[in-house]
Amino acid sequence: MALSISQVSFEHHRTALGIAETSPRISWRFDGQVSDWHQASYDLEIQRPGKDAETFHVDSAESVLVPWPSDPLESGEEATVRVKSSGGRDKPSTSWSHPVSVEPGLLTPEDWKEAVVLASDRATEVNATHRPIYFRKDFALDQDIASARLYITALGLYEARLNGQRVGDHVLAPGWQSYTHRHEYNTYDVTDLLKNGENTVGLTVGEGWYSGRLAWENNRNIYGDTLGVLCLLAVTNSNGTKTYISTDTTWKSSTGPIISSEIYDGETYDSRLEQKGWDSPGFDKSSWLGVRELNFSKDALAAPDAPPVRRVGEHKLENVFSSASGKTVLDFGQNLVGWLRIRVKGPRGQSISFVHTEVMEDGEVATRPLRTAKATDNFTLSGGNDEWEPSFTFHGFRYVQVEGWPNETKLDADSVTAIVVHTDMEQTAFFDCSDSLLNRLHKNILWSMRGNFLSIPTDCPQRDERLGWTGDIHAFSRTANFVYDTAGFLRGWLRDARSEQKENNYAPPYVIPNVLGDSSATSIWGDSIVAVPWQLFQSFGDEKMLEEQYAGAKDWIDKGVLRNEVGLWNRSTFQYADWLDPKGTPDNPGDATTDKYLVSDAYLIHSTELVANMSTQLSLVENAEKYTKARAKLTNAFQDAWVSQNGTVANETQTGLTLPLYFRLFSDPAHYTSATKRLVNLVKGNEYKVGTGFAGTHILGHTLSEYGAADSFYGMLMQEEDPGWLFQVVMNGTTTWERWDSMLANGSVNSGSMTSFNHYAVGSVGSWIHENIGGLTPSEPGWKKFNVEVRPGGGLTEATTKFTSAYGLISTHWTLQMSKGHDNCSKKERVFHLTVQVPPNSQATVQLPSSGSEKKPIVVGSGVHEYESCVV
Structure with a gap:
């Protein structure tokens, strides 16, 4: 395939009409499977109306967020830009890209x-x-x-x-x-x-x-x-x-x-x-x-940073049936967010009502989880041919109860359609494997993100809430940034987070925008002002965005956290901590098995380390030293408070062990080995069922993989009983749930007042799927260099993961088969075959799984590469 430029963008906008920047940075992606190609230079052509085109030649390997080379644009001034990229001596060059327009909005x-x-x-x-x-x-x-x-x-x-x-x-x-x-x-x-x-x-x-x-x-x-x-x-x-x-x-x-x-x-x-x-x-x-x-x-x-909210799809009606009480119910087969479009003719003045719910309970649409939200549209007929969809509301629903539908129009897929609505970000990840339940789980993760990335990152899209809970996006951002291009979306939301933080004693409120009033400082939710920008930087490599968000992260650590005499969390503060621990009761979701201050102290140390990392990245040497020392001091205090001399933790729970392992909070190297064994034993002893809430779930799998226990997490991932990810799938869930048991095994809805069937937080397991089954992680921020290390397991025999990076398409496809006398593998081993696609102007380091002696990593440039190894 010939090398070409597939997309030119400005800042983080695919469509750059009415943007805020007058000197927008420029990025371009590549198409083509050219072997070991790296950019040596590029040319930019900028055409302004009524003026001669300007051309700029730059010797640089950078193709992402390169500086605007011309005079700044003015309000409403349009320019068109073309890009050409050269590979240097004996390497192909691209032709000019298609011209792309950029235009600031009203700047003052x-x-x-x-x-x-x-x-x-x-x-x-x-x-x-x-x-x-x-x-x-x-x-x-x-x-x-x-x-x-x-x-x-x-x-x-x-x-x-x-x-x-x-x-x-x-x-x-x-x-x-x-x-x-x-x-x-x-x-x-x-x-x-x-x-x-x-x-x-x-x-x-x-x-x-x-x-x-x-x-x-x-x-x-x-x-x-x-x-x-x-x-x-x-x-x-x-x-x-x-x-x-x-x-x-x-x-x-x-x-x-x-x-x-x-x-x-x-x-x-x-x-x-x-x-x-x-x-x-x-x-x-x-x-x-x-x-x-x-x-x-x-x-x-x-001007917006994020793409707009749009109608992004339509979903056909799958079934019309009668409820237990004889009411008409529509089933769209998918829990989604949006509204209905109806085409109907009937008597003038007749009214139709549409009640939207996510699930059925006892044969009726389940409105109790909506709490006080009516989620009901009403339409009165004109007497002619009416076509209508609502303008200023949205619903989270799979089922719709209809009353008053006229006999003159058949109620079917031609008369009623579900319109899917969310912020129109570009989907960047695709996953498929040999296990159909796992494929459905991944689809559910995407559907929950779509439904809850509607202008802001919300907790749920259906009840009387739909708020920008900071703890939820903290847990999910690592997954979100892989499956969609969230750069502009989260950049705008973080601007609001910083504004609201400054008005709340430097503590990020529980929700952004803050409509709940005063929010006390609390861990994880407050730590989002550090963790979300850091994850954003890892995913998109935009140092300018990191610099924008640094002050908020620093203020949280310096001024927002309420501390005790040794610098850890004050023991009288309110904490959500390991929210929605599966052993919490329906009416007390904060009743966790792990001490809330152990959780909060661990996250404080982690956030302090991230601020040190940010400082280093931004060349703030004194700050980097300051926060590195603070991290060491806090770690000693954590050990005194929570870890015994033999390395046992005050709460030997899945979360209680995960946090000090993942955040590296033990004093003795031997403690990591013993704590990993105890965590694995906990997982096995719990029949591979989940025992973590908000604090532990999103890093549990990564912790087990980091310490060589990925097989244990595969056991959890493939668990079909409650609490487990596939329980939601076997219970016919088409989005991820708020509670592990939002629906009980008998089909009844959890009795708690906080029960949503579209909540992305537990979908944070998506990052483990992408990084372990797909094998893909950035080795430097922004994916110019990345790692490929697949960890096969869970009975899977095949998987394909695709990710559109800033440089182009990255993909892995692997199969696992019995050797049957393969030349290089014994009969007891299986043959692992891996195909990796690396986009132009980037580089991958491939580490193959192997049952033999440890193999050295393989560093490769662009192109398609195939490998085999033998595994037990």
């Missing part, structure tokens, strides 16, 4: 011209649901149009239309941020939606996270109590002049067919109230109300 408040935030003149009830508002503006254009951009955000969520057509494909925009600190706006190319003469812009705004009900405490209006919208339409005329249409007090407002649309409770829509043509020229707006200007500072406005 002044760039918004005269645009102001508008609210309707309609009176609102402050403590009630906010009915969505419709805004419109007629305007004329009398010049030929060269290009046009719509810049828009809302105090709430918005949908935009121009001349009767929807603008863009974003949904639930602008998403959820810590709005008082960072309020995102979006940029759209609307050139093709405008025309000479009369035009109309129409906007709909719903309450969303801005002023809707959030969390179980029934909080409303956390950021504001009035729906508003801000937009600027910038039209570049063919003669180079500019025309601006902005939100001002000449706009009109009204209500419409959306009666209510709430995150938790769903949407109510009456199609009889539709006003045809409201978003097009010539509409009679005489009955519409005026608008008023809201006081709003543009200082918090920011």
